[in-house]
Amino acid sequence: MRKGAETRERLLSIAEAAILAKGFGATSIEELIAEADITKSGFFYHFKDKTELARALVHRYLEQDEILLDNLFKRARELNDDPLHAFLVGLKLLAEMMADLPEGHPGCLVATICYQERLFDKDIHDMTQGGVLAWRERFVALLQEISEIYPPNDDVDMEEVADFISTIVEGGIIMSKALREPKKLAAQLMILRSYIKLLFSPRLA
Amino acid sequence: MRKGAETRERLLSIAEAAILAKGFGATSIEELIAEADITKSGFFYHFKDKTELARALVHRYLEQDEILLDNLFKRARELNDDPLHAFLVGLKLLAEMMADLPEGHPGCLVATICYQERLFDKDIHDMTQGGVLAWRERFVALLQEISEIYPPNDDVDMEEVADFISTIVEGGIIMSKALREPKKLAAQLMILRSYIKLLFSPRLA
DNA sequence: GCAAATACAGTACCGTCGGTACAGTTTAAT
DNA sequence: ATTAAACTGTACCGACGGTACTGTATTTGC
Known part of the structure; x- marks a missing residue:
């Protein structure tokens, strides 16, 4: 579906910026979902x-x-x-x-x-x-x-x-x-x- | 004192290798003290x-x-x-x-x-x-x-x-x-x- | 040889985070 | 209207960073 791909892309962009600024290990899923304004369940729907x-x-x-x-x-x-x-x-x-x-x-x-x-x-x-x-x-x-x-x-x-x-x-x-x-x-x-x-x-x- | 400086150097070497391999955020203090064979208190004695x-x-x-x-x-x-x-x-x-x-x-x-x-x-x-x-x-x-x-x-x-x-x-x-x-x-x-x-x-x- | 600083060990505790599990709900395509 | 997609909500676990404070062995300066 369209909207799903959109959210996924938004998550990817936010994650990329965060990882380039803080490293992978120091980037928490919680900060990503906070910035993307979705829940943890939403995140794990897109990425296992x-x-x-x-x-x-x-x-x-x-x-x-x-x-x-x-x-x-x-x-x-x-x-x-x-x-x-x-x-x-x-x-x-x-x-x-x-x-x-x-x-x-x-x-x-x-x-x-x-x-x-x-x-x-x-x-x-x-x-x-x-x-x-x-x-x-x-x-x-x-x-x-x-x-x-x-x-x-x-x-x-x-x-x-x-x-x-x-x-x-x-x-x-x-x-x-x-x-x-x-x-x-x-x-x-x-x-x-x-x-x-x-x-x-x-x-x- | 001599022994303190030695432990400190050992900690630094272990930390450097770990950080270069995993990044700063993903390097846990616990793994450093495990490899250096000291306690958490020992670590925080050397570095606040x-x-x-x-x-x-x-x-x-x-x-x-x-x-x-x-x-x-x-x-x-x-x-x-x-x-x-x-x-x-x-x-x-x-x-x-x-x-x-x-x-x-x-x-x-x-x-x-x-x-x-x-x-x-x-x-x-x-x-x-x-x-x-x-x-x-x-x-x-x-x-x-x-x-x-x-x-x-x-x-x-x-x-x-x-x-x-x-x-x-x-x-x-x-x-x-x-x-x-x-x-x-x-x-x-x-x-x-x-x-x-x-x-x-x-x-x- | 003794006081004092050094160099740790031990224990206990808090909050955060990654990850799991699973049930429920809204949204959009057909 | 049906069905799949795209989530929300809640609850929980274990590991980890960090704090705090007490205790103790070992040196070292004097």
Whole structure:
């Protein structure tokens, strides 16, 4: 039914924000139902336990993330036919998107889960690992296309460079939070852009 | 007294490992005292509450971290007089150190705390922010020295490049955990090394 | 060698939370 | 009107964080 899915989504959004701000273990079901204005029974109607909430949360997060990245790099490609320039535009669009978040990036669910490994079962860890591997595949494909036209100026494994992008996003989020500089993530993405430029620029070498 | 400090250190080590694996909120005092083989009274003798435990943990962590980085980059400098090569050697030493951890990096306390902000007071956030700023200062000094000899091949703010190093470490830890590849952090540090090489290499330009 | 601080142990208690169980009720689709 | 969906209400358990306070063995300074 429609209304059920709506409540479920509201619960997921509230839970995601709470978990990113306090951690999974410190997030009580009671505070979630208080904010969602439903009863405990209502919560357990949608999720049989806290673990299932986590599973649903990760599933939704990775799905939304994929859609966002799809759109972003598709737009970047439409603006520019050259794969290198398209990628550089994509990184800039991503940085701008991050810079536009007034409170900074709320945090990555994958990172939260990694830093609370013992609270989650194999299923969830498989999901987060799969998410990161999907990022890798996406970026490897883009980088491969670039390196066929622009031979890289350093002997690096393209899979590592692909993971480097995720590394900067994850690290940049932490730096933003730790330094309380919401724009730090965007600035760090621009340094990544600098690396990609130097790595593939034909003017050098 | 000697014995008290010893118990305190043991408690801190146990707590650090537990918090990095389960998060602060999900780490119970009871499990800590069970592993340390003391009573609840013993715990509250050393720390008046959980918050003071966190404070002590961060303090110790940042202190140990500073000593480690001091030694590492001092050694790198002794091996090489040129600031750029010394820095590249330092990054390699760091990568090797990370690669030598059989279970991978246990995690960074600063990152854990960032992803559980609402559980900690301003004091602790000031401490973690101070820690990250100390990293920035350290790396800015090293990079400044390099850039005076080797003009950078791209127009980037050295403060951002300094933060980039911390970003890679924080992000690399998460990638290692998420992918369950203990050596991922080391590999990502080598990509950072590739960037530093390209940024300052005089053969390019 | 003695007082005093240190470093705990023991016990008891409170409120909160995750989770279970199950019966009852409203809402919406067909 | 029927039926499934989407809840509410109530009651209860065990574990845990935290408080409080008393007692005691062990050092250490003097």
